[in-house]
Amino acid sequence: MLMYLCRRIAAIVPVVLIVGVLVFLMLRLTPGDPAAVIAGNSASSEDIAQIRSQLGLDQPIAAQFFIWAGKMVVGDFGESFFYKKTVASLIVDRLEPTLALAVLTIILATVISVPLGALAAYRQGSWVDRVVMGFSVLGFSAPVFVIGYLLIYVFSVKLGWFPVQGYQRLSDGFGGFIYRLILPSITLSIVYIALLARMTRTSVLEVLNEDYVRTARSKGLSSMKVLVRHALRNAAVPIVTVIGVSIALLISGVVVTESVFNIPGLGRLTVDAVLARDYPTVQAVVLLFSLTYVVINLTIDLLYLVLDPRIRY
Amino acid sequence: MNAPVLDVRNLRIRLPAGGDRAYAVNDVSFTVSPGEVVCLVGESGSGKSVISFSVMGLLAKALEIESGGIALQGENLVGASEARLRALRCTRMGMIFQEPMTALNPVMRCGAQIDEVLREHTDLSASMRKTRVLEMIRQVRLPDPERMYTSFPHQLSGGQRQRVMIAMALILEPALLIADEPTTALDVTTQAQILKLIKEMQQTKGAGVLFITHDFGVVAEIADRVIVLKHGSLVEMGGATEVLMRPQQAYTRMLIDAVPAHDPPARQPIAETEPFALRTVDLAKSYNTISLLGRKRSVAAASEVNIEIRRGQTLGIVGESGSGKSTVARCIARLIDPSEGRVLIGGKDFASARLDQLHAMRRKVQVIFQDPYRSLSPRRTVGASIIEGPMNYGIGREEAMQRARKLLDILRLEPSALDRYPHEFSGGQRQRICIARALAMEPELLIADEAVSALDVSVQAQVLRLLEEIRHSLNLAVLFITHDLRVAAQVCDLVAVMCKGRVVEYGSAMQIFTAPQHEYTRALLDAAPGRHFAFAQAGAAA
Numbered sequence: 001m002l003m004y005l006c007r008r009i010a011a012i013v014p015v016v017l018i019v020g021v022l023v024f025l026m027l028r029l030t031p032g033d034p035a036a037v038i039a040g041n042s043a044s045s046e047d048i049a050q051i052r053s054q055l056g057l058d059q060p061i062a063a064q065f066f067i068w069a070g071k072m073v074v075g076d077f078g079e080s081f082f083y084k085k086t087v088a089s090l091i092v093d094r095l096e097p098t099l100a101l102a103v104l105t106i107i108l109a110t111v112i113s114v115p116l117g118a119l120a121a122y123r124q125g126s127w128v129d130r131v132v133m134g135f136s137v138l139g140f141s142a143p144v145f146v147i148g149y150l151l152i153y154v155f156s157v158k159l160g161w162f163p164v165q166g167y168q169r170l171s172d173g174f175g176g177f178i179y180r181l182i183l184p185s186i187t188l189s190i191v192y193i194a195l196l197a198r199m200t201r202t203s204v205l206e207v208l209n210e211d212y213v214r215t216a217r218s219k220g221l222s223s224m225k226v227l228v229r230h231a232l233r234n235a236a237v238p239i240v241t242v243i244g245v246s247i248a249l250l251i252s253g254v255v256v257t258e259s260v261f262n263i264p265g266l267g268r269l270t271v272d273a274v275l276a277r278d279y280p281t282v283q284a285v286v287l288l289f290s291l292t293y294v295v296i297n298l299t300i301d302l303l304y305l306v307l308d309p310r311i312r313y
Numbered sequence: 314m315n316a317p318v319l320d321v322r323n324l325r326i327r328l329p330a331g332g333d334r335a336y337a338v339n340d341v342s343f344t345v346s347p348g349e350v351v352c353l354v355g356e357s358g359s360g361k362s363v364i365s366f367s368v369m370g371l372l373a374k375a376l377e378i379e380s381g382g383i384a385l386q387g388e389n390l391v392g393a394s395e396a397r398l399r400a401l402r403c404t405r406m407g408m409i410f411q412e413p414m415t416a417l418n419p420v421m422r423c424g425a426q427i428d429e430v431l432r433e434h435t436d437l438s439a440s441m442r443k444t445r446v447l448e449m450i451r452q453v454r455l456p457d458p459e460r461m462y463t464s465f466p467h468q469l470s471g472g473q474r475q476r477v478m479i480a481m482a483l484i485l486e487p488a489l490l491i492a493d494e495p496t497t498a499l500d501v502t503t504q505a506q507i508l509k510l511i512k513e514m515q516q517t518k519g520a521g522v523l524f525i526t527h528d529f530g531v532v533a534e535i536a537d538r539v540i541v542l543k544h545g546s547l548v549e550m551g552g553a554t555e556v557l558m559r560p561q562q563a564y565t566r567m568l569i570d571a572v573p574a575h576d577p578p579a580r581q582p583i584a585e586t587e588p589f590a591l592r593t594v595d596l597a598k599s600y601n602t603i604s605l606l607g608r609k610r611s612v613a614a615a616s617e618v619n620i621e622i623r624r625g626q627t628l629g630i631v632g633e634s635g636s637g638k639s640t641v642a643r644c645i646a647r648l649i650d651p652s653e654g655r656v657l658i659g660g661k662d663f664a665s666a667r668l669d670q671l672h673a674m675r676r677k678v679q680v681i682f683q684d685p686y687r688s689l690s691p692r693r694t695v696g697a698s699i700i701e702g703p704m705n706y707g708i709g710r711e712e713a714m715q716r717a718r719k720l721l722d723i724l725r726l727e728p729s730a731l732d733r734y735p736h737e738f739s740g741g742q743r744q745r746i747c748i749a750r751a752l753a754m755e756p757e758l759l760i761a762d763e764a765v766s767a768l769d770v771s772v773q774a775q776v777l778r779l780l781e782e783i784r785h786s787l788n789l790a791v792l793f794i795t796h797d798l799r800v801a802a803q804v805c806d807l808v809a810v811m812c813k814g815r816v817v818e819y820g821s822a823m824q825i826f827t828a829p830q831h832e833y834t835r836a837l838l839d840a841a842p843g844r845h846f847a848f849a850q851a852g853a854a855a
Contacts, residue, residue, distance in 0.1 A: 210415060211410060212415065212416055215416045216429075218371060218403070218407075218408045219429060219433060219481065220398075220402030220403045220434060221399070221433055229429075233420050309420060309467070
């Protein structure tokens with residue numbers, strides 16, 4: 001077990017290394033010059049060359065990589081070309097909105113989808129099942145920005161219940177913070193609700209045919225207790241896996257929603273940084289995302305141990 | 314006589330349209346009195362489990378009670394509300410199931426699972442419940458109750474799990490215990506213990522027991538009265554000895570006759586001049602794990618196995634689960650790699666053969682597996698499954714088909730079977746298809762790994778007869794792996810008894826079954842249900 005943990009943690013190193021090399025190379029191999037972006041339209045080629053040497057971009061790629069990697073190892077993410085701030089402070093600034101949105105979304109998605117999916121499985125073939133599954137198909141197929149604009153139109157423009165756009169920091173009050181996050185989270189959660197409800201239904205259906213569910217019924221338990229205590233718990237492993245993957249997808253996939261609702265999060269930062277050829281920022285953000293993936297996957301695998309006592313590493 | 318605990322009257326349960334018959338249970342009536350064990354016997358599809366589930370109110374939705382009554386201590390259960398049925402379950406009727414491996418919730422501790430019954434049906438406090446559960450665990454003779462209480466099902470053996478199930482079903486002392494093939498999945502020695510426990514619990518609690526089984530050995534062991542079912546209808550009912558010794562109906566007699574006798578028949582010895590088809594020399598298989606601290610742990614699944622089979626001879630390996638008999642079979646077929654020793658087939662060492670040499674040798678050893686339902690690909694026709702092997706060894710399609718048709722004829726299957734899919738066949742037919750598939754390779758050694766264990770007795774007898782015929786006509790060497798001593802007694806020339814990975818006794822079937830030397834062999838033979846009941850003779854005499 002401890003050995004397994006050490007092995008898994010050690011495996012993070014090559015992942016980060018490979019991602020680092022790839023993102024570094026990819027940025028430099030795509031057309032576009034950060035110096036030109038910074039210098040603006042009216043700059044002369046001498047100005048651009050000067051900026052290039054300031055940024056260290058006139059050095060060979062290998063040298064640039066080792067300078068960057070050397071700094072990363074000691075925790076120095078460098079300075080953004082574009083924002084004139086350290087990348088670390090940029091990320092810290094943008095982390096809160098993204099994290100808040102992701103966490104609220106996943107809570108919302110889980111709380112809604114798991115009971116719905118379990119109910120659909122329990123009442124397989126009934127109207128409840130059909131409605132849930134119908135919604136699931138709809139939720140899958142509607143693009144996020146369509147749902148977003150639709151919700152804004154109905155709830156903000158027409159009904160006036162929620163603000164159209166914007167974000168309030170947690171430090172400026174919890175009420176406003178949550179209030180402004182509700183529409184974006186609902187928007188973002190629709191597809192995950194669809195996915196998770198479907199997943200829950202499938203795995204609960206499978207478990208409902210198991211012998212121990214029959215045993216539970218032969219004890220005289222009510223349907224509810226059989227469903228929650230015996231079926232759902234056993235169906236949990238695939239559900240938790242999908243929730244975990246959803247979190248990972250969410251954190252890197254909030255770009256559209258952040259744009260629609262004008263939330264200054266990591267997704268927006270990534271898009272802006274790519275457009276501005278802001279190499280240090282893009283590199284740091286991508287690395288952060290990949291690290292999150294690895295950590296979430298590890299967490300899921302460890303959760304299996306809690307959920308199913310038969311699993312031993 | 315006391316008022317019956319269970320009174321089933323003219324029960325008729327309809328099957329969904331499109332089944333092979335209209336009723337799963339057709340006009341069945343019987344009673345179970347307090348302190349009585351009534352056995353419902355029948356082959357698969359006879360409706361015996363359907364009856365037990367209908368009593369518990371746990372019938373699948375597709376099945377519906379059309380008419381008739383089920384009375385538990387005088388209270389009618391047909392049409393009773395779900396709430397009422399829930400209240401009765403485990404308080405007045407408890408049930409134990411066939412598969413102790415899957416009947417317990419794998420993610421819940423055993424104690425909590427037993428406790429759940431008390432939580433649901435009583436107002437006892439948590440500490441009183443715990444005392445009661447521990448007491449019950451002790452009553453079903455589980456060792457170390459405190460540890461059992463906190464164990465998960467996968468940490469227990471099959472027999473222990475079945476004890477947990479029994480504790481759960483009986484903790485509220487129900488008047489009726491329904492046992493649905495409770496020992497079928499267990500080893501003989503464990504089976505004997507569980508049967509004893511059920512009998513004991515039934516006597517101390519005075520419960521009526523409805524015991525469902527397909528095994529006449531078990532019937533002879535435990536039943537007071539017997540009910541024989543066929544295709545959902547009652548064939549014969551009566552006192553246990555009466556039905557077993559003097560069956561009135563032809564069907565009952567056929568079932569009893571099909572139970573293999575305990576003593577081996579006299580067999581013609583195989584000539585010493587016949588060449589060896591298989592010899593193993595110190596065959597061993599061990600599994601190594603490295604613990605956290607780097608300590609190596611080696612678990613021997615089989616060690617120092619030395620067996621020999623001549624052409625035309627059948628060697629049986631008998632033993633309980635975990636004895637290593639299947640490991641040996643798999644090593645011989647090189648489905649897994651042996652850790653040590655040699656497997657000589659036709660003089661060549663199969664154990665150390667390299668992958669490229671293995672291909673040519675594989676043809677000589679063919680295996681028939683236990684479960685005919687899962688060992689044929691459901692999406693390929695029977696013909697495609699049979700000819701795949703020979704074609705893989707360079708035989709033309711036409712010739713392979715020719716061979717397949719001939720084999721089906723030998724195995725008494727219609728040639729049209731070639732174009733059909735496995736789900737269209739019964740269990741016995743499928744197993745014959747599996748045999749055809751193995752024989753199509755023209756092997757020198759046929760390994761039958763519990764090949765008849767999943768079959769009904771009448772079908773089992775049929776398949777065994779066929780195997781004997783084929784062995785004789787093709788002069789085939791057969792390695793017969795089984796946990797069923799009766800079966801082994803009937804078909805084997807030689808028998809190896811395995812226990813904990815070692816062969817503890819090895820000799821002719823006659824010697825092993827009539828004069829066992831090793832203590833473990835004797836224990837095994839003693840544990841066999843219905844040991845003292847001479848089945849085949851009883852049938853013949855009647």
